[in-house]
Each structure stands twice: as structure tokens, then as C-alpha cells.
Amino acid sequence: MLFNTLLLASTASATCLHGLSMFKRAEGEGVKVGTFGYGSLNGPFNWATLAVENEACKAGANQSPINIDASVTVAAEKPKLDIPKVEEVEFENLGTTIEVLANGTTSFAGADFRLVQFHMHTPSEHHVNGEYYPLEVHMVHQAVADETQLAVIALMFQVSAGESTSIIKSLSASLPAVSTPGTKIAIPGGIDFTDVLAKIESSDILQYTGSLTTPPCAEGVTFLIVKDALDISVADFNSIKSIIKFNARYIQNTLGAVNMLEVGNLAGTAQALQLPIVEKPVAVEAILTKGHTFTVTELNGLPTEIAAVVVKRRSPKYT
Known part of the structure; x- marks a missing residue:
């Protein structure tokens, strides 16, 4: 399903897909602002109406984000990240989020993945044992051997009275330059991933297979949730929040259960009580x-x- 949906979405402007090899911008092309959003008519409840390739947003049974509870198991191994030092990286505003085009290799479960970008959601899209976080960062990876296979390392951030972790500090000074959708700037010196690598090493990594959290909502995406949160300062969080605004998809149904839009469509009817429920x-x-x-x-x-x-x-x- 992921392969077919990616083919249909070849002209789509979707946050999670941006930067992947099949969606590279032409030389000199500007930043393309997303056509979907998080409002009343262009938001998650209506994504499937915006384009035919977004069918999974309303029909998929393994959609993300979810609440990470005891049913989500700890990964058998941890991802191994190798992110080279670069002279500069591109930081841009897609309208639906802000993102950094990154470069690196991640090894996981016997396969190599290429880190292509990381982007932000405020508040967090995933919940951990019912708790949401102020910020969630998605590090999007594409498999080297099979480019239709995607993996996302999800980082949670908690507001702290102290300084931000290194990944946020690296870009905080550049935030004013990308405050308008469609703008971009080069960050000299690249991004410092030191704190991210340390947190991945010390934290439990929770693994499940879900979907893109933005259109086209394609399924078959491997999520690696870093359970322990990183720090972000009050000032940096407020700056990011003022640019991104609200861009989190609502929590989806239990994996394997009917799509939440189907649940909502039957709300208030007798049929709603007969929907299949996945229980332990x-x-x-x-x-x-x-x-x-x-x-x-x-x-x-x-x-x-x-x-x-x-x-x-x-x-x-x-x-």
C-alpha cells in the first residue's frame, strides 16, 4: 500500500514525504507550501477530500499517530545513526511545518536508511501513556535498498527552565528568517545531533508500524519512538510555536481497528456500538x-x- 500511495502522491505537497528522492525539487525551485492544513476544512477530518491519493487518511486501519501504551513493545535493537558534519544545511518553512534537510545514514533491523530531513509538530502527535508533549520532531528516513520503505525516529520535547538541547540550539537563531511560509535559509555549521544521539542510546525505543501522519497517510511506516524527552527552552518553544502554530493530527484508533473517521461517521447511531474493537x-x-x-x-x-x-x-x- 505504501508503494502505491507514494506513486499516486508524486505531485503531492506532504510534510512527511518532503525531501525524499521521488519528491526532490528541481534545481533552483523554491519552497513549495503545503496544500493541506489543520483548520476546519483543510484539516485532518477533510484530508481525504483534498486529493484522491489521500484515501488512506479516512480508510486506513493502521494510522498514526497513536497513544504509546503497554501494547507497543520496545525495539529489539536501537538504531545506529551516522550523521556527518557538514558546512551548512537548508532550513525552510513549508507552511505546514518547519524542517531541516539533513544527511546521514541510520542502520536498523539489518537495513540501511538515509536520513533526508527532520520536521516539527506542536504539540506532539504521539502520546506516551496518555501524556502529550509540547513538541515532537520527526527524523524521516528512506531505505537505501528500497526507497518506498520509510522509517521515522520520533523525538519528544519537554519545556525546560534551562537551555534547549543541541538540535534546537543549532537552529534557534535562524527561526526569524523562516517565519513566513515559503522562506528558507542556510544554517552555517549544520546541526549538532550530540544530545539526540545520547538520548537514543539511554532511552527505551518503542517500535510499531503505522502511517505517515500527513497526507497521503500511507501505511507501512516504521516508527521508532524515543520514550524519554529532550529539553527545549521556554523561549525556543514559544518561537517555534509562533511559526508553526498547531500542526498535530488527532490520535488514531488502536492499530488494526477501524479508522477514526468511520467511528465518527457512525457516532450517535446504534451501529456505532457494533464497531469491532481490538482488546487484549x-x-x-x-x-x-x-x-x-x-x-x-x-x-x-x-x-x-x-x-x-x-x-x-x-x-x-x-x-
Whole structure:
């Protein structure tokens, strides 16, 4: 699905896709401002209407971002980043975000990926155990052997009373120059990834397969969520927020469950109660013992809440 959607999106202006080999700008071409957004009519609820290639935004069953909870496992290995020192990098405003065109190689799960850019979302798109963060940075990678395969390292940022981490400090002085959509500037000396590399080494990395969080919402994207947050100063956060405004897609349904737009379309109807729900299996024998008290939340398929007590343990055949 990712391959087909990327082909359809060959002329699309999409944050997560920008900078990839199949979407390179022609020599001398200016910054292309995104045609989607986060407002009432051009926002996530309507992305599928903006272009035919955005069908997955309303129909995909493995969409991002999600709430990172216990169902998302720690990656078996950590990504290994090799980011060379460069004389300068391009920093630009796409209208939907601000991003830095980067260069580097990341090795993960036996494959090599090319770092092409990182961009920002305020507030964070992913939640970690229900908590959102003020800022999330996506480091977008493209596989070297198969350019249709994408991986995203997601960094969370917490506002701090101290200084920003090195990746933010490297670009903070250039923020005023990209305050207008369509503008760009060269950052001399490149970006200092020292703090990012240290955090990846010290933090748990949580892995799941989801989708682009912007149109065309193509699925099959590997997300590597760095669980522990990095620091951003109050001043830098306010500067970034004033440029980007709000650009976070709403939390999506449990992986494998129906698209949230389908859930919303059925809201207020009897059919909404019959939507398939992905739940973790729990053995009845583990919770139903004589004298055990619990709350019944559903009877005959209808919302209910009554106190109950087990008077006789049920046979294991019902587990």
C-alpha cells in the first residue's frame, strides 16, 4: 500500500514525504507550501477530500499517530545513526511545518536508511501513556535498498527552565528568517545531533508500524519512538510555536481497528456500538473469584454501569 500511495502522491505537497528522492525539487525551485492544513476544512477530518491519493487518511486501519501504551513493545535493537558534519544545511518553512534537510545514514533491523530531513509538530502527535508533549520532531528516513520503505525516529520535547538541547540550539537563531511560509535559509555549521544521539542510546525505543501522519497517510511506516524527552527552552518553544502554530493530527484508533473517521461517521447511531474493537484477551479465571467485586459496564450491548459481586466462580470452559 505504501508503494502505491507514494506513486499516486508524486505531485503531492506532504510534510512527511518532503525531501525524499521521488519528491526532490528541481534545481533552483523554491519552497513549495503545503496544500493541506489543520483548520476546519483543510484539516485532518477533510484530508481525504483534498486529493484522491489521500484515501488512506479516512480508510486506513493502521494510522498514526497513536497513544504509546503497554501494547507497543520496545525495539529489539536501537538504531545506529551516522550523521556527518557538514558546512551548512537548508532550513525552510513549508507552511505546514518547519524542517531541516539533513544527511546521514541510520542502520536498523539489518537495513540501511538515509536520513533526508527532520520536521516539527506542536504539540506532539504521539502520546506516551496518555501524556502529550509540547513538541515532537520527526527524523524521516528512506531505505537505501528500497526507497518506498520509510522509517521515522520520533523525538519528544519537554519545556525546560534551562537551555534547549543541541538540535534546537543549532537552529534557534535562524527561526526569524523562516517565519513566513515559503522562506528558507542556510544554517552555517549544520546541526549538532550530540544530545539526540545520547538520548537514543539511554532511552527505551518503542517500535510499531503505522502511517505517515500527513497526507497521503500511507501505511507501512516504521516508527521508532524515543520514550524519554529532550529539553527545549521556554523561549525556543514559544518561537517555534509562533511559526508553526498547531500542526498535530488527532490520535488514531488502536492499530488494526477501524479508522477514526468511520467511528465518527457512525457516532450517535446504534451501529456505532457494533464497531469491532481490538482488546487484549483477559482470562476470566484470573479475575472472577468468589467474593470478587467488579463493575459491569455493558449489558445486552448497551452502555451500563452497575456494581456486581461474584457469588460462584465460573467454569474454566467460559474463559
